[in-house]
Amino acid sequence: MNTRYPPHHENQPKMKTKCMSSVTKPIISFSRDFCKETSMHGFIHITAPRRHWVERLLWIVVTALCVWGALDVALGQLQRYNESPTVVTLEKDFRSWDFYLPALTLCFNNRVDNKKLPAVVKKYFEVDPSDDQYQYYVRLVKAIANSDILHLEGFQEFGDLETSVDMFGVAVDIMPDYVIKTKSSDDISYPWIPVMTEAGVCHTTNCLAVADVAVGPVRPNATADWPGSCAYASLSCFIITDIPANGRFYIHSPYDVMDLSVGWTDIRLTLVRTTELSVMESRCGAGVKDLSPSRRGCSYMDEPRLSGRKVHSTNTCRLACSSQLAKDLCNCVPFYYFYDDGPPCTPKGMWCLAKNAHILLKNDERKCACVPQCMDSSYKEMTIEEQVWKNPPFNQHGSIKYSVQAPQTRYTREIVFHFQDLVGKTGWSVS
Structure with missing residues (x-):
């Protein structure tokens, strides 16, 4: 039995061949004309007359490799411009510099004002001094006020207490109203x-990072x-x-x-201490702040990277890691990280953290990946002198003096790969 297909089935291969020919012929013609007329090296030899096909093939391979190499170099320069246009240099022109005094944080050993105890206990626990539970x-x-994240042993007595307590409020309301006096070489407040x-x-x-x-x-x-x-020319620099x-x-x-x-x-009271510090600063050159944080490789203080934060700093980032670890260990956030989301720790939760202090330390x-700060200062103690005053009225206070030695080197982040460099190097690679 002979089967005959409709006429249009016999015409399909011819139609496909004709379509392919109509597409490839203009491309081949354009490529031939381009190779004949271009001034770019190598292309003219591909279509030159009286060439052996092996020679043409070699020229095609050589030309393709040259084009690939030029594109690879150009894309590499573009990647460098987009990702790493800056470099940190060691600057030594110190005679014209200004340098910063350190920030100071003072934590008193006793953070409880005994006169405030009745009011605070009444406010947060509704217990009067006459109540049997008052001393508890x-x-x-x-225990709340005098604790720190690495020393929570005071919560052992309250390890079974699951009552929600506003520990942040307790710590703030019970702190003594100390008067701290400060004087510096620059006479500012x-x-x-x-x-x-x-x-x-x-x-x-x-400290600027207090927000x-x-x-x-x-x-304000x-x-x-x-x-x-x-x-640099200051005779003394101290606080x-x-x-x-x-x-x-x-x-x-x-x-x-x-x-x-x-x-x-x-x-401590009666002690007068004098400490001389050295400082190594990190600054930024012209135009660096205009770059995005990813391109410059650092962040300024007013560029917070954490949700809900107002400032960026290395330790702010580290605190976020510690807060997350506390949540992972005990399913709560201790009051030291009051700015973070999560269920606040009860006394039982704080005792849980106490048992994991070695892990918190x-x-x-875990690696806490924090973006470096663009502006930073690092201080080290050089010399220390101490004197004790045992007689009144000098034994009623203590003092500490920090003197900063003028630096002779500092780190500066500079732009070393501008847009003009990108254009020039890309043009060179193509040529």
């Missing part, structure tokens, strides 16, 4: 701002003169603080908050 809640208030840290309620000055950690509203002009600075009670001093960058894991200085060996 007094001990709880003291250094008010002390109460802040919540991993060491509890402390006081800080000359997230301040326990109350900060006056409170930080207007900060950070305090000195010129002196008199304290009314024993405490710990933390020195840190004016663009960052304190780090509990970094060394501190104990200061090392951040559970």
